[in-house]
Amino acid sequence: MEKVFVDLGANSYEIFIGENILNGVAEFISTKNFTKKILIVTQEQIFDAHGKFLIENLDSQKISYTIAKIPEGETSKSLQEAEKIFTRAIEFGLDRKSVVIAFGGGVVGDLGGFVAATFMRGINLIQIPTTLLAQVDSSVGGKTAVNHALGKNLIGAFHQPKAVFIDLNCLKTLPEREIKSGLGEIVKYGVISDENLFSYLENNAEKILQRDLKILAKIIKRSCEIKAKVVSADEKEAGLRRILNFGHTLAHAVEEETNYKKFRHGEAVAIGMIGAARISHELDKISAENVQRLENLLKKFGMVTNCAGLDAEKLYNVTFRDKKTVGGVVNWVLMKNFGEVEICGDIPAEIIKKIFRGLCNGN
Numbered sequence: 213m214e215k216v217f218v219d220l221g222a223n224s225y226e227i228f229i230g231e232n233i234l235n236g237v238a239e240f241i242s243t244k245n246f247t248k249k250i251l252i253v254t255q256e257q258i259f260d261a262h263g264k265f266l267i268e269n270l271d272s273q274k275i276s277y278t279i280a281k282i283p284e285g286e287t288s289k290s291l292q293e294a295e296k297i298f299t300r301a302i303e304f305g306l307d308r309k310s311v312v313i314a315f316g317g318g319v320v321g322d323l324g325g326f327v328a329a330t331f332m333r334g335i336n337l338i339q340i341p342t343t344l345l346a347q348v349d350s351s352v353g354g355k356t357a358v359n360h361a362l363g364k365n366l367i368g369a370f371h372q373p374k375a376v377f378i379d380l381n382c383l384k385t386l387p388e389r390e391i392k393s394g395l396g397e398i399v400k401y402g403v404i405s406d407e408n409l410f411s412y413l414e415n416n417a418e419k420i421l422q423r424d425l426k427i428l429a430k431i432i433k434r435s436c437e438i439k440a441k442v443v444s445a446d447e448k449e450a451g452l453r454r455i456l457n458f459g460h461t462l463a464h465a466v467e468e469e470t471n472y473k474k475f476r477h478g479e480a481v482a483i484g485m486i487g488a489a490r491i492s493h494e495l496d497k498i499s500a501e502n503v504q505r506l507e508n509l510l511k512k513f514g515m516v517t518n519c520a521g522l523d524a525e526k527l528y529n530v531t532f533r534d535k536k537t538v539g540g541v542v543n544w545v546l547m548k549n550f551g552e553v554e555i556c557g558d559i560p561a562e563i564i565k566k567i568f569r570g571l572c573n574g575n
Contacts, residue, residue: 344394397479
């Protein structure tokens with residue numbers, strides 16, 4: 213088992229990475245000053261595949277639990293679904309020392325985390341991410357949120373988990389598309405912080421797609437280390453943490469314009485990274501060769517790198533609802549080199565629209 217420590221003072225926690233990690237969840241709960249009443253937020257398909265291992269573990273420690281299953285898809289990240297879970301929590305008798313377990317992918321983690329952050333003004337949270345994307349991204353760092361009709365993740369709170377359990381066995385049953393979606397976020401870490409990771413991905417792309425668990429464990433751990441370091445330095449996104457949003461400004465616009473149905477989050481991030489890299493090149497921050505290198509790796513992983521058919525003007529307008537927009541200025545995360553990015557505002561509209569038109573035309 214591998215561990216990554218997220219250093220946040222009183223809010224510090226560990227990320228546990230390995231096979232059969234679910235066997236340690238109940239023991240962890242039993243060693244803490246938690247009420248042994250657990251609310252599990254999950255989805256039908258995830259629970260059917262892996263739930264029995266978690267339940268058997270909780271039963272072994274005589275921990276009571278209730279299960280709230282939410283529908284598949286990004287649209288479940290809503291205040292309406294949150295209210296249903298609040299009702300379940302109240303009816304089951306959760307108190308301020310109880311625990312919410314978010315057992316699933318990014319949607320489950322965000323929604324379950326939001327419920328934990330707001331129920332009784334905040335109760336304990338354990339993240340058990342079951343998708344590659346959630347394991348390297350949304351389960352770490354304490355961001356919780358639901359969506360609004362006018363934008364993604366606009367209603368939320370920072371609420372750090374007490375622990376994150378990453379069971380590599382969950383990746384064995386994951387659809388191929390979900391593996392690729394997670395790889396979009398892992399590529400991002402190579403771009404923003406670690407060229408060695410980026411090179412490792414280039415050199416091991418085939419084995420990664422074949423789900424070599426040793427290699428997956430290595431890139432998951434490294435991704436978590438990078439995110440943990442950034443989050444430890446900037447827990448609430450006052451500055452440095454914004455670099456984690458590389459590719460996300462355009463990605464969120466693409467997701468919104470396709471009603472969160474056409475692209476997985478990591479797929480949209482791949483498109484967003486290409487857009488950000490091309491803007492960086494237009495501003496003479498990086499070479500055309502580096503843009504191509506990024507695109508080549510994403511294509512190695514079988515990812516789409518454009519958003520053909522969408523309206524460039526509409527995408528441009530949607531970016532102004534991005535959370536990084538301050539005073540009407542969109543703060544873009546742009547490349548300077550592999551392993552180095554910077555935050556830039558006041559980018560000429562014609563440059564952004566030019567890049568968006570190219571992507572919307574399938575280039």
